[in-house]
Amino acid sequence: MLGLNLLPSLLHCCFLGSGLSPPQRVRVVVYGGSGTGKKSLISTLNNRVYCCPQDGRRLLLEVQLGDGLSQASVAMILLDARKPEIISLDTIDVARRIAISTCVVHTKLDLVPCDYSDPHLRFLASRPLLSHRLDVDCLSVNLKTGEGIDDILAFIGHSVAGFSAAPRPPRITSFFRRLWSQLLDCIAACFALPLPGPPLDVSAELAPLTSDSDVVNLMDQPLDTAWGEELKRRLGAEDAPYVTVNKISPSLIVKDPSGSERASMALVREKTTIPIPRDLCPHLSCLVMDFIDGEMLYECWDRLSRFMQFRVACTLRRYTKQLRSLTRPAPGGLGDGCVRGVVFSDSVYGPFPTARSFRQFCELVAFRGWRAKAVRAIEAKEAIPPLPRPDLIDWAMPAFVHGDLNLSNVMLDRQGSLWIIDWANAGYYPPSMESIAMRRVDEIMHAEDVSSSWRRYRSFVAGTVPTEEEAFWDDFVIGSVHFPGNPC
Structure with missing residues (x-):
C-alpha cells in the first residue's frame, strides 16, 4: 500500500525532472454489483497517465470504488x-450527485456470444435504450483483451478536457479537406448566379388584407383556380385533389405555415x-x-445547358454554406x-432540449x-448489415438547414436569379442533414423522376456524407415506424 501511495509523488518528480509539467489528477469512482469486474477495471486504470489527443493534456487517473460521499x-x-x-x-442518482460525468460500462463481453442470438441482440439493444432512458453514455469493455479501454479513456478525457470523444480524421486529412472545400467555394463564388433586384411594390394588393x-x-x-390547375400540371400531379398554395392576386400567394416556417x-x-x-402579412x-x-428547377433543369446547371449548383453551394x-x-x-421533415417520415418529434438528447433518441x-x-x-441466411455508427455524425453544434432542397423548392426567375421556397422543414x-434529406428525396423516394445530372451535384451543393452516416439515417427511417410522432 505504501508503494501505491508514493507512486503519484514519484511520477510528479519524474515529470519535473524531464521538463514536462505534471499531469492533471483526475478522480474516477467505480460502482457495480458483485461480479461485474470492478476490481479488474480499477487495476487496469488506476495511476494510468492518459494523453488527450486534442491538446496533449496529460491526465493521471486516480480510480477507486465509489463510496457515495467523495x-x-x-x-x-x-x-x-x-x-x-x-x-x-x-446508484445512478448517487453517481450523478458526486461526479461531473457519469457513464454505464458493460463488462463480461467475453461471456456474451457474438452470434446475433437473442442474448447478443438484447445486449446490443441495451446500450441505446439505457442511454436514451437514463441520459448517460454507454460503453463496453472486455477486461481480458483490453477491448474498449481506449473508449473509456476517451470518455474520461472528454469529461475533463471538454473535447469531443468522437473519432477525428488525421490532421493532414482534415487540412486537405478544408483546402479542397475552400477551392470549391472560390469556384462557386466565381460562377454563382446574380442576386435579384429590388422587390416589387405590392402595397396596393396588400391594402385589402386586414x-x-x-x-x-x-x-x-x-385566378386562384386557374393557377392551381396550372401548378398541378407543372408538377405532373393533375390528379391531386388540391394544392397547398393559393394565388390571391397577380403578385401574392398564400399558404398555411408550419410551426416554425x-x-x-x-x-x-x-x-x-x-x-x-x-x-x-406577419399579423x-x-x-x-x-x-x-419563374420556373421550378423541376420544370426546367433538363432544358438548362450544362454550364447553366453548373452555375445553379454553384449558387446553391453558396446558399447552403450560409445556412450552415x-x-x-x-x-x-x-x-x-421540434424536428420534422422527410428523414423523419413527415412526423414531428420533440422538442429536444439538447443535441445530446436528440442524438440519444436517434440512436x-x-x-x-x-x-x-x-x-x-x-x-434469410444473408450477411448481417453493419451496426449503426452514430459516432461518425457531428451532433455537437446543430446547424441551420433547409431540410427539403428538392427540385420543386428551388426557383429560377425570369431575370436569372435563384430563389429557395418552402421553409416548412427548416431547422x-x-x-450533414441537408445532404441526407436531398438523398432521401432524390435518390430513394423519387429516384425515377429525378435527373441523374441533378443527383450528381448533391455532394457539391450540400457536402459529402460518408456511406456509414447514410446507412445510419436509413436505419432511422426504418425504425421510426416503431416511434410514431405527431403528424405534421
Whole structure:
C-alpha cells in the first residue's frame, strides 16, 4: 500500500525532472454489483497517465470504488453484459450527485456470444435504450483483451478536457479537406448566379388584407383556380385533389405555415443573402408571400445547358454554406424546437432540449431499424448489415438547414436569379442533414423522376456524407415506424 501511495509523488518528480509539467489528477469512482469486474477495471486504470489527443493534456487517473460521499470527475457504473437490464436507479442518482460525468460500462463481453442470438441482440439493444432512458453514455469493455479501454479513456478525457470523444480524421486529412472545400467555394463564388433586384411594390394588393377572412375570400376565385390547375400540371400531379398554395392576386400567394416556417424565413432573411419570398402579412395566421415569376428547377433543369446547371449548383453551394454558418446548441425548428421533415417520415418529434438528447433518441430509433434488417438477414441466411455508427455524425453544434432542397423548392426567375421556397422543414440539425434529406428525396423516394445530372451535384451543393452516416439515417427511417410522432 505504501508503494501505491508514493507512486503519484514519484511520477510528479519524474515529470519535473524531464521538463514536462505534471499531469492533471483526475478522480474516477467505480460502482457495480458483485461480479461485474470492478476490481479488474480499477487495476487496469488506476495511476494510468492518459494523453488527450486534442491538446496533449496529460491526465493521471486516480480510480477507486465509489463510496457515495467523495466528489469525483467521472463515475462509472458497471453492468454485466449478460444481464444488461439489471441496473440500480439509486446508484445512478448517487453517481450523478458526486461526479461531473457519469457513464454505464458493460463488462463480461467475453461471456456474451457474438452470434446475433437473442442474448447478443438484447445486449446490443441495451446500450441505446439505457442511454436514451437514463441520459448517460454507454460503453463496453472486455477486461481480458483490453477491448474498449481506449473508449473509456476517451470518455474520461472528454469529461475533463471538454473535447469531443468522437473519432477525428488525421490532421493532414482534415487540412486537405478544408483546402479542397475552400477551392470549391472560390469556384462557386466565381460562377454563382446574380442576386435579384429590388422587390416589387405590392402595397396596393396588400391594402385589402386586414384579416384572415379577407385572404380566405380571395381563395377559390377564377385566378386562384386557374393557377392551381396550372401548378398541378407543372408538377405532373393533375390528379391531386388540391394544392397547398393559393394565388390571391397577380403578385401574392398564400399558404398555411408550419410551426416554425415563419420564424425560419425571418432568420434567413436577416442573417443571409439567400433570395426567399417575403412574409408580407406577419399579423395574419396565414402566410402571405411574394409570387416568384419563374420556373421550378423541376420544370426546367433538363432544358438548362450544362454550364447553366453548373452555375445553379454553384449558387446553391453558396446558399447552403450560409445556412450552415447559423448554429445553436439545441436542435429542431425555431419556436417549437421540434424536428420534422422527410428523414423523419413527415412526423414531428420533440422538442429536444439538447443535441445530446436528440442524438440519444436517434440512436435508439436507428438501432430498432437496424435490428429489423438484421433479423430479416438472419432468417434469410444473408450477411448481417453493419451496426449503426452514430459516432461518425457531428451532433455537437446543430446547424441551420433547409431540410427539403428538392427540385420543386428551388426557383429560377425570369431575370436569372435563384430563389429557395418552402421553409416548412427548416431547422437546426447535424450539418450533414441537408445532404441526407436531398438523398432521401432524390435518390430513394423519387429516384425515377429525378435527373441523374441533378443527383450528381448533391455532394457539391450540400457536402459529402460518408456511406456509414447514410446507412445510419436509413436505419432511422426504418425504425421510426416503431416511434410514431405527431403528424405534421
